[in-house]
Amino acid sequence: GQNIDQPTEMTATEGAIVQINCTYQTSGFNGLFWYQQHAGEAPTFLSYNVLDGLEEKGRFSSFLSRSKGYSYLLLKELQMKDSASYLCAVRNNQGGKLIFGQGTELSVKP
């Protein structure tokens, strides 16, 4: 089976750095995605990791360790608009399906 775990909620301060962790168990791993979703809107793509290591894209970075079944999303220089749900999703090698975690609701405070 497949299982993805991430914290339900996190709170951080504007201008700070926050790390959102995701652990997963899956057969046939074929990539891990992070999406941002604001309430009532569709998810928007943030990052993709298929090999171990860190992928950096502006204020957002994502890390993957396949041997540990672990990823994190790092958000720097937090802004109020970063308050959203962050979804970790794992793709398997069966038709490219994405299995989503329950999402981490991030609240950025002034």
Place this chain on the structure above:
Amino acid sequence: GAVVSQHPSRVICKSGTSVKIECRSLDFQATTMFWYRQFPKQSLMLMATSNEGSKATYEQGVEKDKFLINHASLTLSTLTVTSAHPEDSSFYICSATGIAGGNTDTQYFGPGTRLTVL
């Protein structure tokens, strides 16, 4: 690039009626489209995977006769909720993968359709 649209964005219907939701890839050819459902405060649950020109593959527990999916072209997939009931009220989101800026790995999501069944 990689824009996916959905129509309508919001629909309210009476119980027992059918509702059709369209999902279009605007600037790329979508070889595969996915349909998700999301209930409040929950994550996305995959309903079915649709490849152009072939029958959709439904996830366990999703009734294929109730949720009809058609993927007639490389830019359009439709989801029809037949004989809708209040428990079908949800946020329905499609996504697409294909040749989008050279990236065939990423699913790009449409803006979602909020269905309310009275």
